Amino acid sequence: MLMELFLNPHDERSMTVQLYEQLRNAITDGRLPTGARLVPTRSVAQDLGVSRSTVTDAYARLTAEGYVEGRRGGGSFVAGSIQPQPREEDAEAALVPTPAAAAIRRYDEVRTTRLYGEDLPTRARFDLTPGRTDPQLFPTTTWRRCMARALWQFPGQYADPAGSSALRLALSRWITQSRGVTTSPEKVVVTNGAGHAVDLVARVLLAPGDVAAVEEPGYPPVTNTLRTHGVTVVGVPVDEQGIVVDAIPPGVKVVYVTPSHQYPLGVVMSRARRLELLRWARRQGAAVLEDDYDSEFRHTPRPLEPLHRLDRDGHVIYVGTFSKILSPGIRLGFAVVPRALLPTVKAVRRAVDWCPPAVTDAALTSFIDEGHLARHLRRARRVYRDRHRAVCRALTLLQIPRVTRLASQAGLHVTVLAPGMPPDDELVARASQRQLLIGSLRPTYQFGDPRPGVVVGFGALATEDVPIAIATLEDCLV
Amino acid sequence: MLMELFLNPHDERSMTVQLYEQLRNAITDGRLPTGARLVPTRSVAQDLGVSRSTVTDAYARLTAEGYVEGRRGGGSFVAGSIQPQPREEDAEAALVPTPAAAAIRRYDEVRTTRLYGEDLPTRARFDLTPGRTDPQLFPTTTWRRCMARALWQFPGQYADPAGSSALRLALSRWITQSRGVTTSPEKVVVTNGAGHAVDLVARVLLAPGDVAAVEEPGYPPVTNTLRTHGVTVVGVPVDEQGIVVDAIPPGVKVVYVTPSHQYPLGVVMSRARRLELLRWARRQGAAVLEDDYDSEFRHTPRPLEPLHRLDRDGHVIYVGTFSKILSPGIRLGFAVVPRALLPTVKAVRRAVDWCPPAVTDAALTSFIDEGHLARHLRRARRVYRDRHRAVCRALTLLQIPRVTRLASQAGLHVTVLAPGMPPDDELVARASQRQLLIGSLRPTYQFGDPRPGVVVGFGALATEDVPIAIATLEDCLV
Numbered sequence A, B: 001m002l003m004e005l006f007l008n009p010h011d012e013r014s015m016t017v018q019l020y021e022q023l024r025n026a027i028t029d030g031r032l033p034t035g036a037r038l039v040p041t042r043s044v045a046q047d048l049g050v051s052r053s054t055v056t057d058a059y060a061r062l063t064a065e066g067y068v069e070g071r072r073g074g075g076s077f078v079a080g081s082i083q084p085q086p087r088e089e090d091a092e093a094a095l096v097p098t099p100a101a102a103a104i105r106r107y108d109e110v111r112t113t114r115l116y117g118e119d120l121p122t123r124a125r126f127d128l129t130p131g132r133t134d135p136q137l138f139p140t141t142t143w144r145r146c147m148a149r150a151l152w153q154f155p156g157q158y159a160d161p162a163g164s165s166a167l168r169l170a171l172s173r174w175i176t177q178s179r180g181v182t183t184s185p186e187k188v189v190v191t192n193g194a195g196h197a198v199d200l201v202a203r204v205l206l207a208p209g210d211v212a213a214v215e216e217p218g219y220p221p222v223t224n225t226l227r228t229h230g231v232t233v234v235g236v237p238v239d240e241q242g243i244v245v246d247a248i249p250p251g252v253k254v255v256y257v258t259p260s261h262q263y264p265l266g267v268v269m270s271r272a273r274r275l276e277l278l279r280w281a282r283r284q285g286a287a288v289l290e291d292d293y294d295s296e297f298r299h300t301p302r303p304l305e306p307l308h309r310l311d312r313d314g315h316v317i318y319v320g321t322f323s324k325i326l327s328p329g330i331r332l333g334f335a336v337v338p339r340a341l342l343p344t345v346k347a348v349r350r351a352v353d354w355c356p357p358a359v360t361d362a363a364l365t366s367f368i369d370e371g372h373l374a375r376h377l378r379r380a381r382r383v384y385r386d387r388h389r390a391v392c393r394a395l396t397l398l399q400i401p402r403v404t405r406l407a408s409q410a411g412l413h414v415t416v417l418a419p420g421m422p423p424d425d426e427l428v429a430r431a432s433q434r435q436l437l438i439g440s441l442r443p444t445y446q447f448g449d450p451r452p453g454v455v456v457g458f459g460a461l462a463t464e465d466v467p468i469a470i471a472t473l474e475d476c477l478v
Helices: A015-028 A041-048 A052-064 A099-115 A140-150 A165-179 A194-205 A220-227 A271-284 A339-352 A358-369 A372-396 A424-433 A463-477 B015-028 B041-048 B052-064 B099-115 B140-150 B165-179 B194-205 B220-227 B271-284 B339-352 B358-369 B372-396 B424-433 B463-477
Strands: A068-070 A076-078 A126-128 A188-191 A211-216 A232-239 A252-257 A287-291 A316-321 A333-336 A413-417 A436-440 A453-457 B068-070 B076-078 B126-128 B188-191 B211-216 B232-239 B252-257 B287-291 B316-321 B333-336 B413-417 B436-440 B453-457
Touching: A015 A052, A041 A052, A052 A068, A052 A076, A099 A220, A099 B194, A099 B339, A126 A453, A126 A463, A140 A358, A140 A372, A140 B140, A165 A188, A165 A316, A165 A333, A165 A358, A165 A372, A188 A194, A188 A339, A194 A220, A194 A252, A194 A287, A194 A316, A194 A333, A194 A339, A194 B099, A194 B339, A211 A220, A220 A232, A220 B339, A252 A271, A271 A287, A339 B099, A339 B194, A339 B220, A358 A372, A358 B358, A372 A413, A372 A463, A424 A436, A424 A463, A436 A463, A453 A463, B015 B052, B041 B052, B052 B068, B052 B076, B099 B220, B126 B453, B126 B463, B140 B358, B140 B372, B165 B188, B165 B316, B165 B333, B165 B358, B165 B372, B188 B194, B188 B339, B194 B220, B194 B252, B194 B287, B194 B316, B194 B333, B194 B339, B211 B220, B220 B232, B252 B271, B271 B287, B358 B372, B372 B413, B372 B463, B424 B436, B424 B463, B436 B463, B453 B463
Parallel strands: A126 A436, A211 A232, A211 A252, A252 A287, A287 A316, B126 B436, B211 B232, B211 B252, B252 B287, B287 B316
Antiparallel strands: A068 A076, A188 A333, A316 A333, A413 A453, A436 A453, B068 B076, B188 B333, B316 B333, B413 B453, B436 B453
16 A cells, blocks of 8 residues: 655654654554555665665554554555544634635535536436536547547647647638638637636736626626636626627726627627627727637527627637537637737646647547548537427427517527526425426626526437426426 | 538528628638538538528539539539638737736746747757656556546536546545545545646635745746736745745735745755744735645655645645646646635636546546556656666766756756856757757746756656766756
């Protein structure tokens, strides 16, 4: 049994006594459990650079006192009679989180732990929380093959903070062809998901005290991330054309938007609003963070080009993720960064967490290059489109007065306004009783009065379960 | 060929014209390369929800104008005669990084790009940059087996931001046994390396304007990371007992230290200094970030317990990484966090990049649980110990007056003071000529006058190459 030992030649106690005491403490507080084999005396002596008798003396004392017993065939083992008494818990109220961090914790407790998190009943019948994908659709065999092949390489030294050049090339081709975002590989930065991309860009563009704007309602983790940088975040309302550009207060340096599919309302930002937002950015010298988190899954023709494509002078940073396309567990996303910011984004990424994991990087490269991504998307689109239709139909049939389903053309969720629905506490309690996981609309409002409603995620819901799941949701709402 | 198309029913141009223009633009600016097959008209029509004739009309016009050609066996392909003219580069000087981010970029340019980064000559004969590991030692077959097995699971939905409970249990056992850090699994947070752990803790404990202290000389990426949070960072000198606690200025809320093996000087913090630092932390209500980045590789018995073990009231956050133990490409590290901070650390992590990648998490779990980590470490320790001895011996034989090798008992680097050595620019130029990669000591001083010297990393240097590599280094220094 491997165990770190500490010997101090200047200690008044002999080496044997130091060794004896450390082993005894490890046994009594349970670090060396009953039945564990002690490292042979020869190895310990060699490791510690002490004489072997120092070690055998310590072992002998432990044996004599009953902490250790010899076994037939040799070796010393922690005796079976020991009742370990784990070291007392530390009195740990010493350190206090900052107010911004504490606020994130409160949000997390209210929202995530309840609806998503650790307390997630593993046996929930239906999972309607947004942000989930269908495990059945995940191309396990192909992905495994790509990963297994990538594993033949040594996972590498520290690498390029933007990801391998092969992956950036594959991503740039794919983004260019499938999303209409023209980019060269150099401008692509591979990240650990879209949130990580937002975090990196925020560090480069926003100093503490600067003001950033987000959509209200919106995606709270982004607000929370920005706040950990000491940034003041303001919420800007969203109407049927997308974010209300006129309502962006003066002094905003970065605005975060979801133009292809506003989260959570589902609005597609109009062309007029897009051009207005870009004019605003140009006038202010501000940045637009365009999060195109689920544009692969549009269920009607997409009428509008991404902001990034309309931008002619480098005000837009385009962000995407593989969490929706493949699976959140992949932990990969990307940003397309204006050339002027690129070296700084890379330097900051290198300082913080250096580079993407080498094997996943290589696996995703071949997954794209060999056409598996395109095939997977064709298949997933069909399935999610059918499911989307089924969800919309089922929601239309709801028997609750005043419940409105918002228009929805893309993605893996549909939002429903439900005035008069119970408070979130009760909603969650009702849903748990029915083994349903649901996401309330309320926590997506972080600045003003929340509208009651539900963000109905259908990524992880089997299409045939849609009617019964939505009927169960109805039970919770009335 | 997959390509995203945008159709706006309210556009004055017909659908056919919109489609024609987008495809033509994609061809002329090279997004659809010569020879690429256009998606069959039927699929496009279905995808976009338009009539098939809309699509065939657009294709016919492209064919008539020579952009596209039919081929025997069917299908439309981008014509061979096209000379794509990539879209003009954006005029991209619009967005400006913050001063803190710009400073990181400057540091990165001076230090990392030159000595580590993208310009790394792949054919360097000897790599003496610190932070590298030996690719020969990486247990490729075993790691591949653990990863391959982990791949049989679906990579998961968003998971626990602290990592899987199985990995936290495995890590807590291993840390407890091998590093003398007593912890329960709940207090372990799995991160993307040690830097990422420091970043998370900083977000929780430090608000913009707060003051943090680091060792001078020290590990600049940590200083840089802290600065991106708007934190004021002060450098505290290190003497032969470690950080000079008396020199920590008032008002410091977090101090970052490397007590087991000071980076870059190699000092082991004395017991007296450890106790003094903990007393200081208690008095100030401050946090101590203990980075134990390479304590697996000590080459003499380690005389002292980690700060974390001496801390009785939750002032120490213990941080470690697998970058040195296994490989930087793994991108995994961990923090042991006082219970009081745990929910906040997890909430912040969830907001930013959610959770560790599922497959690597599962692979590392079995790698530890099945004893592979312990075996790997025994083997690696022997190799690095021999190499360390060889490097120390070779450095002792240097023929340069006034060059001093600092005492070194652990880790994968040895530091040499070399007054009168050439400036870094010239040092690097000389080294490149000799196909040597080296790390200067100067950039590790971020607050005062740097001492000239070299941080001799030997992780990636074959033991038999040590004499010739150090002799080459000598050539560069004189």
